[in-house]
Amino acid sequence: MAPSSVWKMWGSEVEVRVTExxxxxxxxxxxxxxxxxVxxxxxxxxGDAEIHRLNQAQGTPVRVSTELGGLIRAALWAARMTGGAVTPVSIETRDPIGAVPIAxxxxxxxxxGDTVFAPFGTFLDLTATAKAGTAHRVARRAADDxxxxxLVRVDDVVATWGHCPIGGWQVETGVARRAGGADRVEVRAGSAMASARAPAVSSDGPDPxxxxxxxxxxxxLWAYAAAMAAVGRGVAALRWLTENDLAARVAYRHGSVRTTDAWLHLPPHGHAA
Structure with missing residues (x-):
């Protein structure tokens, strides 16, 4: 088993594994x-995070740091790639003084450049996309340095770089890890894996x-955004994943599991264990 370290920070479980x-x-x-x-x-x-200055600007252009600008660009890219299913924008539905809907x-x-404009009523939350993107960037940097x-894992996003340990990077899916199961997937070097689970079904809500x-x-970032977007599409998840040529596996509430063709055609060192 590869040497590893696990700790909690920023509301997430962070894990690092190395081959040495x-x-x-x-x-x-x-x-x-x-x-x-980040x-x-x-x-x-x-309270002193830079993003607050942008969220408080409310319609006024703001100059931001290179770090924040990059995180915003990444989050907007994820939003475009998923048709808005994964978005950094939270919406204040009414203005502070009246009842004018804002959308x-x-x-x-x-x-x-280094200037960001977000219209009045916009509130940016980059937390999830920032964590996913950071996992991949730091895995690459650490492996090169x-x-x-x-391997770097931040909650259910796993990124790898450099050569694999003997037997490959065997990783539990997010659902299996929380349930104490043994559902493992081998993640090839230089790739990433993310798992997303549908929210609990309410008594008066539709079953996705x-x-x-x-x-x-x-x-x-793309693995995370795609997994989240697919979960949001419910029964249409597999079709959307297939259309985007993604290697993915979909588990349904009634117990069946289906995969995309791209998942089936992963190289031998990237198959389901």
Missing amino acids: WAALADAAALTEAAMTQ KAVCDLGS PCFHDVRVD LECGV GVDCVTVIADDG
Whole structure:
């Protein structure tokens, strides 16, 4: 088993695995530093995070740091790729003084160099996409700097870089990990995996049919966004994943599991265990 370190930060469980024992402490330190830097910029729970200045601007263009600008661009890219199913924009439905409905969307947010414009009523939350993107970036940086194989997991987003350990990177899906199960997938080096689970069905709400979606992609942000978007599509999840040529597995509430053709055609070192 590859050497590993697990800890909690920013409301998430973070795990780092390496192929060389001597690299574990440095890989964990690099990961923690990267997460801390991103958290300082966009953590909504931190009063001095830079994102608050943008959210308080309400229709006024704001110059932002390179870090925040990059996180916003990444989140808007995920929104475009998923048709808005995964979006950084939260909406305030009424203005502060009256009853004028406001419905901005991600298309209304513009980034020009280091200046960001978000219309009145827009509230940006980059938390999920920032974590997913950071997992992939830090895995690559740590593997390159330390010259070994590295896996970084932030909750249900897993990213790998460098060479694999003997037997490959065996990773439990998010659902299996929380349930104490043994559902493992082998994630090939240089790729990412994300799992998303449908919310609990309310007594008066429709049953989406889908229980969990797992996606393997070349990028942690895309794997996360695709899994979340597919879950939101319910019974149409598999069709959307297939149309986007994604390697994915869909578990349904009634117990059946289906996969896309791309999942079936993954290389031998990226198959379901």
